[in-house]
Amino acid sequence: FENFYQLKEGKRLEKDQFPIDSSNENRYIPADLFETVMQSYFSITKENLREEAMFEQKKEAYPWQEMRSNDNCVAMPYMDPDVTAVKKNADGTVTLTIDVICLEKNNDRAFTHELTLRELGGGKVQYVSNAIVPGEHNVVPGYIYRLQ
Template sequence: MEGRGVPEIISTAVSDIAEIKLTEKGYFIYAYTVQLYHSSLRQFWRAAPLSDRCRELTEKYLDGLSYVNYNVLVTDWDSSNVEDILMPCMFEDLYRMDTGEILRPENGEIPAEVYERIMTTHFPVTKERIREICGYRADTDSYPYEIIFSSPYPPFGEVVGDKENPDGTLTLFVDEVWPDYNSDCAFTNIITVQPFDDGTFRYLSNSIEKKELEIPGVYDMK
């Protein structure tokens, strides 16, 4: 620590706590008597950490996906009805997960080559169906960029177990943590993915089951 200084406390604050909850999974969830400006409904810490494997699987397959902006994680689907969950607004999150970069569309458009590569890599769907569903523009060979207006207080998922299948696929068992509504298992997902040798992967199916809270509303794309 030589040359790096000594940490000091420069200020403190005291707030009254209205409620405290320590869950069996190890989440410490609490709420202030007076909610702070621009804060969540409740604050939380994970006192008992996930295993290294569960944390790695969560970071690879779940971090960046939303439970409230599109339907990937809040409906039951597989290859027979995957078209029901394909929405243009999900592309921005998939792009960030795939490339590690922020999407920067030009003139509100995304090149078809980029859009179709990412969508067909991560879902069991053809380029032709993507063009029919997601607003392909033949005159510019592109897709429209759809802005996501984030909803407040969304849940997030964490992998709590997994199973390697004989066909090379991986089944993830996921708990949805929703601290703002005082739950560390609001509902659960069973997600099947196909890992590829180049490090990419494809989501093959999702099933969801209500536990402590109602499942977030499904977007109607019609």
């Protein structure tokens, strides 16, 4: 969320904008702000967003925690994208084929995925889809959730 917020608002998200819940260390982003920002970049209904992003009905908000140095996600290996093909689709979208390189694991292609974007003009793009290309070589690390 914080990266998309910065893109949309032109300023960094300040953690103190939202009070902290000491019982779980979460801050809560008001639903209207979260949904406006996320729907600017993803074609997703409010209902699907609420289902997928841990919406809390009682608070009318989404839980969020700032990235901290002691989060588990820092243990993930560094991965570097390498665009190997660009395809212009009939519907006006563009699909990038991307090999993901992970030198820490001594491989030049941990996995390949196809990222489809729609050009909006003015240097902006909209995310359409992203899918891993099936293959025996795939070494996809498990996702580590920031919120537990």
